[in-house]
Each structure stands twice: as structure tokens, then as C-alpha cells.
Amino acid sequence: MVNRNELLANLQGQAKERFLALQSVEEIKTFLKNNGAYQRDVDRIYREVKRDVRKEFTEQVESWVNEGQSDEEIRQQLTGKLEESLREQVIVGGRQSAVNTLQREVYRMMDTGVPLKNIVTECAGPLADQQTIAVWIKKKIAQKEEMAAEEGGSNTGRAIGAAIFAVGLLLTVGSGGNTVFYGAILYGLFKMIKG
Incomplete structure (x- = not known):
């Protein structure tokens, strides 16, 4: 059975x-x-x-x-x-699916250091013309630049925040505590946390 x-x-x-x-x-x-x-x-x-x-x-x-x-x-x-x-x-x-596979290949070639001109000429064909491949490359470069700026921007943001916070603290201490510079202190803390 x-x-x-x-x-x-x-x-x-x-x-x-x-x-x-x-x-x-x-x-x-x-x-x-x-x-x-x-x-x-x-x-x-x-x-x-x-x-x-x-x-x-x-x-x-x-x-x-x-x-x-x-x-x-x-x-x-x-x-x-x-x-x-x-x-x-x-x-x-x-x-x-064929176009997506080609796009992944373009990105793989970029990541392995193939010159951009070579990528465009090697990958252009019936699925994507040279202009389309150039757009993919520009998009990938823009993404990399954006990621690099975010990483660099976070360190810069923290440094600026720390400087503003320190100035606010020094001004408060320098005034003998009579005037508290809340704005600079809080904004500096905010910048450090956000960065």
C-alpha cells in the first residue's frame, strides 16, 4: 500500500x-x-x-x-x-533576472578593481547599453561615497559636538557659575550623541 x-x-x-x-x-x-x-x-x-x-x-x-x-x-x-x-x-x-545578474557582475568587477572603462565595454550588450552600465557604476560610486561620508561625518560630528560642549562648560566655569551656557552644553551633547 x-x-x-x-x-x-x-x-x-x-x-x-x-x-x-x-x-x-x-x-x-x-x-x-x-x-x-x-x-x-x-x-x-x-x-x-x-x-x-x-x-x-x-x-x-x-x-x-x-x-x-x-x-x-x-x-x-x-x-x-x-x-x-x-x-x-x-x-x-x-x-x-538576466539584467540583475549582469548588474551584480558589474558591481563585482568594480569591487575587484577592474577599470571602469573596461567594465563598460565588456558588459555592454543586448541586456544593457553602455549608458545603462555607466548609470549603474555612478549609482554604486555614489553609494560608496555616501557611506564614506556617513562614516567620516560621524567622527566629525562627534568632534564638533565635543568642542561645543567643552566651550559651553569653560564659559560656564569662567563665569563663576553665575551664567550657565545650557544651549552650548546641550547642543554639544546632542552633536556628540548624534555623531
Whole structure:
């Protein structure tokens, strides 16, 4: 006798075949119900099958995009394999995944010290032109500069705060305690804490 987990795994495999044969959602769910899946299993199996198929085809589309195929060529290859709305989602997802991979490669090259001109010429192509790659590079440089300024600014902020605090304290002591320079003391403390 087949245990429940084996039955569900077998049904999931068959549901995937039916999904790829372009059967409707209702046909697949009816098949699952008629072959021993409970309602909660039916919905879960269908979601998992759809997610797995989308993932597999998105990865395939990404490789086709990297080979230089156009959306129309990819669409033709997927016709009859996926229903239209899922096919379009997979094409968009695969293309975006390929662009994201290229962008990560640009950033990796920057981090390893490859000259920026080389990065632009090596990475420009059908996924991203030289201008797009230059924008990515500028964005990454701006992020690095912003992080460096924040780190440097925090030390500067603390130093300025300490100086203002010290001046406020010295003026208070210098006045013999008759005048307390609250503003300078509190502002200096605030700057030190914020910095």
C-alpha cells in the first residue's frame, strides 16, 4: 500500500505533466480530487506545480536571453508549452533576472578593481547599453561615497559636538557659575550623541 506522502508526490508529478499539457486549473484540480487529494492538498499541489514550472521556465528564458535571443524568438519557443499569461510572466522574469545578474557582475568587477572603462565595454550588450552600465557604476560610486561620508561625518560630528560642549562648560566655569551656557552644553551633547 502506498503511503499518503508517496501518493501526494505522485499526484504532484502527474499534475505537473497536466500543467505542461496546458490543461485548465479546474481540470488539474478535479484530477487531483478524483485521485485522493484532499482540498488543502489540491490547492497546495497546484500552487507548488505552478511555482516550479514558472521557476524552471524563467531560468530557461534567462539562458536564452543571455544567448541573445529576442522576446519574440523566446515567445515562439514557449508557445504551446505555457498558457499565454504565464508565458509573458516568464519572459519578463527571465529577462529581468538576466539584467540583475549582469548588474551584480558589474558591481563585482568594480569591487575587484577592474577599470571602469573596461567594465563598460565588456558588459555592454543586448541586456544593457553602455549608458545603462555607466548609470549603474555612478549609482554604486555614489553609494560608496555616501557611506564614506556617513562614516567620516560621524567622527566629525562627534568632534564638533565635543568642542561645543567643552566651550559651553569653560564659559560656564569662567563665569563663576553665575551664567550657565545650557544651549552650548546641550547642543554639544546632542552633536556628540548624534555623531
